[in-house]
Amino acid sequence: MIAIRIIAGAALVLAGCDGENSPGAATSLPSPTSRPTTGLQPEIMAAAVRTAANLPRLRAVIVVRNGRTLAEHRFNGGPPLDRPVNIKSASKSVMSALVGIAIQRGILSGIDQPVLSVLRSDAPPDPDARLRRLTVGSLLSMQAGLERTSGENYGRWVSSPDWVRYALSRPFVDEPGGAMLYSTGNSHLLSAMLTRASDRSTHDLAREWLARPLGIAIPPWPRDRQGIYFGGNDMLMSPRALARFGEMYRLGGVIDGKRVLPASWIEQSWTPRTISPWSGGRYGYGWFIGEAAGHPVRFAWGYGGQMVYVIPDLALTVVMTSDAGGARDNGHIAALHALLADGIAPAAVAGA
Numbered sequence: 105m106i107a108i109r110i111i112a113g114a115a116l117v118l119a120g121c122d123g124e125n126s127p128g129a130a131t132s133l134p135s136p137t138s139r140p141t142t143g144l145q146p147e148i149m150a151a152a153v154r155t156a157a158n159l160p161r162l163r164a165v166i167v168v169r170n171g172r173t174l175a176e177h178r179f180n181g182g183p184p185l186d187r188p189v190n191i192k193s194a195s196k197s198v199m200s201a202l203v204g205i206a207i208q209r210g211i212l213s214g215i216d217q218p219v220l221s222v223l224r225s226d227a228p229p230d231p232d233a234r235l236r237r238l239t240v241g242s243l244l245s246m247q248a249g250l251e252r253t254s255g256e257n258y259g260r261w262v263s264s265p266d267w268v269r270y271a272l273s274r275p276f277v278d279e280p281g282g283a284m285l286y287s288t289g290n291s292h293l294l295s296a297m298l299t300r301a302s303d304r305s306t307h308d309l310a311r312e313w314l315a316r317p318l319g320i321a322i323p324p325w326p327r328d329r330q331g332i333y334f335g336g337n338d339m340l341m342s343p344r345a346l347a348r349f350g351e352m353y354r355l356g357g358v359i360d361g362k363r364v365l366p367a368s369w370i371e372q373s374w375t376p377r378t379i380s381p382w383s384g385g386r387y388g389y390g391w392f393i394g395e396a397a398g399h400p401v402r403f404a405w406g407y408g409g410q411m412v413y414v415i416p417d418l419a420l421t422v423v424m425t426s427d428a429g430g431a432r433d434n435g436h437i438a439a440l441h442a443l444l445a446d447g448i449a450p451a452a453v454a455g456a
Contacts, residue, residue: 143169143174143452143455143456144167144169144174144175144448144451144452144455145450145451145452145453145454145455146455148447148450148451148454148455149167149175149447149448149451149455151447152443152446152447152448152451153165153175153177155443155447156177156179156443156447157179159179159436159439159440159443160180161180161408161409161426161427161429161436162179162180162182162409162424162425162426162436162440163178163179163180163181163182163183163189163425163426163427164176164177164178164179164182164183164185164343164423164424164425165177165179165422165423165424165443166185166343166344166346166347166422166423167420167421167422167448168347168350168351168420168421168422169418169419169420169421169452170419171351171355171419173347180427182425184342185342185343185344186342186343186344186345187342188321188322188323188340188341188342188345189340189341189342189343189410189425190338190339190340190410190428191339191340191341191346191404191406191410191425192337192338192406192407192408192410192428193288193336193337193405193406193407193410194339194346194404194405194406194410194411194412195291195325195334195335195336195337195338195339195406196288196291196336196337196390196404197349197390197391197404197412198310198314198322198339198341198349198390198404199291199294199295199306199335199336199390200244200373200389200390200391201313201314201349201365201369201390202294202298202306202309202310202313202314203240203244203294203298203389204365204366204369204370204372204373204389205309205313205314205364205365205366205369206298206301206302206309207240207369208366208369211298211301211302212240212297212298212301214240215239215240215241215244215372215389216239216240216241217239217240218236218237218238218239219235219238219239219240219243219272219293219297220235220236220238222296222297222300222301223268223272223293223296223297223300226266226268226269226272226296227269227272227273228272228273231272232275232276234249234276234279234280235272235276237280237281238250238280239280240294240297241389242280242281243290243291243293243294244290244294244373244389244390245284245377245378245387245388245389246284246285246286246287246290246378246387247280247281247282247283247284247285247377247378248280248285248287248290249276249277249278249279249280249281249282249285250271250272250274250275250276250277250285250287250289250290251274251275251276251277251285252274252285252286252287252289253270253271253274253287253288253289253292254286254287254288254289255286258288261288261289265329266328266329266330267289267292267328267329267330267332268292268293268296268328268330268332270289271287271289271290271292271293272293274289283378283381284378284379284380284381284387286380286382288335288336288337290336291335291336291337291390292328292332292334292335292336293335294335294336295332295333295334295335295336296332296335299332299333305331305333306332306333306335307322307324307325307333310322310339313364314349314364317359317360317362317364318345318348318349318352318359318364319348319360320341320342320344320345320348320349321341321342321345322339322340322341322345323340324340325338325339325340326338343423343425344423346404346412346423346425347412347421347423349412350404350412350413350414350421350422350423351421352364352365353365353370353402353414353421354414354416354419354420354421356370357369357370372388372389373388373389373390373391374388374391374393374402375388375389376388376393377389380392388402390404391403391404392404392405396413396415396441396444396445396449397444397445397446397449397450397453399415399417399418399449400415400416400417401413401414401415401444402414402416405437407428408426408427408428408429408433408436409424409425409426409427409428409436409437409440410424410425410426410428411423411424411425411440413444415449415452418449418452418453418456419452420448420449420452422444422448424440424443426440
């Protein structure tokens with residue numbers, strides 16, 4: 105049974121269910137709305153929660169509006185909302201944040217920095233000339249041009265003795281800066297660059313640069329055989345930690361009055377740079393870019409339904425975590441997008 109009560113004009117929904125368009129030119133951050141954004145319309149939100157309760161793989165939903173947590177739910181026997189879970193490829197959005205901070209701190213020189221400036225010793229002895237043109241930015245936007253290490257190639261990659269060298273040795277199937285070739289190997293190269301350039305582990309950096317200022321936990325996650333923390337997959341964060349992370353982005357990199365991430369990096373990350381050949385969605389630096397109910401939405405997307413949605417003009421951050429399930433999606437991701445667009449966003453519009 106789902107209970108709803110009104111607190112200070114907001115609908116607080118209590119959990120009662122047990123149970124991976126063409127890109128445009130550079131864009132500015134969506135402007136905050138000028139009207140009050142404080143609540144969720146109770147009846148619309150209640151209907152959304154009933155819909156959510158019928159999604160068998162959904163485990164958690166958190167809705168934060170204008171800095172206030174208005175709804176928290178666990179479904180289908182999901183773990184406590186402060187327990188870290190595998191966020192799958194939503195890790196790529198976290199990795200993007202770490203890269204942005206590393207650039208601000210001078211550990212990396214910028215998005216045009218060549219990958220081989222740090223990882224030359226891991227490249228093949230006589231590399232393809234295009235490898236010298238591979239940059240931090242092309243890794244972030246999945247435009248490396250290298251044969252993918254995801255999809256049908258993922259098993260061979262993670263079974264290899266050296267993930268960094270394997271990723272750098274892939275043949276080029278496009279030019280750097282060309283079409284989107286979604287590849288977790290790209291994000292792992294970023295993790296290796298952070299580790300080598302800072303002489304610290306990616307986990308240490310995530311803990312100092314994100315976990316501490318956000319007041320969240322980011323426990324250790326898997327590493328490769330050389331000790332490099334997996335870049336772009338298998339990070340562990342709780343739904344509530346993901347909500348804090350999303351709020352930091354919504355607020356332009358500041359949370360609790362503290363600057364965590366440069367606002368300019370969020371603008372760069374949320375600028376469309378390429379298009380996914382699978383979803384048709386636009387992609388920036390570790391973030392997908394689209395619309396929900398006519399409102400601009402930016403979202404982190406992890407395999408099986410690990411989602412962080414940010415709708416700036418509604419002052420909304422929405423987190424959904426799921427049982428990743430098997431190989432077949434069976435419409436689950438589409439159902440999560442619809443839950444946002446047809447339920448939560450309208451509840452925010454009507455509750456403003």
